[in-house]
Amino acid sequence: MTIDESWKKIERWLARYAPEEELPGPAGLDDIARLSDQIGVQLPPDVEQSLLRHNGSGLVTIVPPGFLLYGADEIARFKGHFTKGEESAYVPIGNIGPSEKIVDTRTGRIGGHDPEQGFYWGDDPLWASFSTVLAFVADVLDSPPPWIAMLPGEEEWEATHQDADFPGTLSWTEEPNGPVDWDMDSLARQFGPLGGSHGKGS
Template sequence: MSVEESWGKIERWIAQHAPEEDPLPAPCTRADLDALYESLGGQLPDDVERSLLRHNGSGLTVILPPGFTLLGVEEILEKRATWLKYAAPDDSNLAEGDKPFLVPFATLSVIQLLVDIRTGRIGEWDIEQGFAWERDPLWRSFTSALDFVGNLLASPPPWIAILPGDDEWEVTDRDPAFPRTLVWTEDPVE
């Protein structure tokens, strides 16, 4: 499935089930991407670029389980500066020469998902835990993660995702604290 098809499924679910959700951001421009690429010294994988051309991040809307928001162009640059500043030089899971090629594209609190701009492979970085390559097929690429979410939301409820480590997360539009919005929860929804 293409990035655009996945976004279409996500957008339809939000329109139908989460009308109180903040609107997703507008697309970034080609000029925004050119400026980003000049700063990065490289180009994002095609799937991440196509997503930014559909929505410049996801704003406050949590898209990827268990609660990641997608970064817009400016946020990518901000988070990348943090990554380059604080990623441990002695991280055993990461060669120092790989750091410049890893670019954040999603965040959950202090955890960042990063994409290797050479291969499209996804890793995760936490300032306390360090860097780790994602090994589950869900995180093989940005496309595979977005496909997973799009297909889940296009299926009949309940929208339950089994994540790596057998963690079970449910998408709901009936969270008591945030009704009629897209929420990932570990708690079963009644």
């Protein structure tokens, strides 16, 4: 599925169930070129293609459990967190609070960074690329309700437009009766090595 095809499915869901939510317009090619100069690396093609359709997600929580996607200016601003050694290849592309989604510009692989935990990389195919993640979200929203996203580690998050605090928006809510997964391999896959230093996984 292409980036545009994924966005069309997401846009269709928002138009039907959350019409008051607005995604930003597209970035321009000059914005992409300027961003590459600012951050010193080339973004993976799928991330660039997404920016050329929507320059971030504004206040719309696209990726469960509630990540916002950065626009070009935000990427440039927050890239300053990762400037040393191997980290210089990492680019932040979204956040939920202090936790950020990052992309390894050498491979397109999606990982995360938390101020306390450090870097973490999932080995599930979902995190192979940004286009894979966006297609996953698009397919969830393009299916009949309930819109359940099963994340690695058997986490279930449901997309809803009827959240009590944010009605008429795309919200991701954790299934109240979902299983609690204490499998240590799954936890390590999601959050990095447990009980030790939080280095970059393989």
